[in-house]
Amino acid sequence: MKKFVANILGFAIVTLALMYLLDLGYTSVYRTSYPRTKTQYLKTLKDKKIDYIFIGSSRVLSGIVPSVIEERTHKKALNLGFQAARMHDIYTILQLIHYYNIKTEKIFIQVDYAYNFNSVSPIYQTEVLPFIHDNDIFKEHIKFNPANYYRYYYVPFYRYSKNDLKLGFREVFLNTIDKKTNALNNDGYSPLEGTSAKHNYSLPEKINNSNVYFCKKNKIPFAFYCAPFCRHVKNLDFTEKLKRKIPGLYDFSKAINDERMFNDPLHMNDNGAKSFTNIFIDKVLKN
Secondary structure: OOHHHHHHHHHHHHHHHHHHHHHHHHHHHHHHOOOOOHHHHHHOOOOOOOOOOEEEEEEHHHOHHHHHHHHHOOOOOEEEOOOOOOHHHHHHHHHHHHOOOEEEOOOEEEHHHHHHHOOOHHHHHHHHHHHHOOOOHHHHHHOHHHHHHHHHHOOOOHHHHHHHHHHHHHHHHHOOOOOOOHHHHHOOOOOOOOOOOOOOOEEOOOOOOOOOOHOOOOOOOEEEEEEEOOOOEOOOOHHHHHHHHHOEEHHHHOOOOOOOOOOOOOOOOHHHHHHHHOOOOOOHOOO
């Protein structure tokens, strides 16, 4: 019996040691390799200057073209759009910009129906998991979903095994060989091609009384805007309600009337993004 217990303890110790070493190795790769994600890239911008930074969901990711801004204004621009980003994600990114002392003239935050969600994007949460022990900003972001937080934070290697598809061996190997992704192409802009015939979408009929992240204070200059929707989207008056919640909101929800400029009801295609970026420059950056 004693031998059996000793064997079990020995196996447990070896397993924990292996998990700890794997955790150290994976984390070291994500911290030091060539950036494959925007979260990794942000760390490389410490103490640098980006004149204009755009933050938001995929409606920023495929809607703002930094190269057009740079060509017309001669100022550096960066697209920090993330798939399915919510207000908590945006707040975290703002904190990271301050933490890394990234200097900027202005940050533009795209806000729309996401105002109704005090939540996080699972996609972005997975992306920041390798850095959960780096600072309290990442820690608090993961803590938003307490179900997995304690296992992610205290159990070695659990975060990687749980998210093997996104953070596992294949991704670590690609980081090791400095394999680039398209996430950082075009200063973060990801163009969409084509036009969908199905432009059927409805914005919420009601708007929340408030959003907790609009009450938080930041030490960085920022402004809010709403990107264009296809004219077939229903309940477009939602943006009028949004303007009452966010004084000074730049409302571009109806700025592009040509449905051929849209890949789907919510996202512009490449032609639409370039057209909107020029409108934004004329109305905001050069005003």
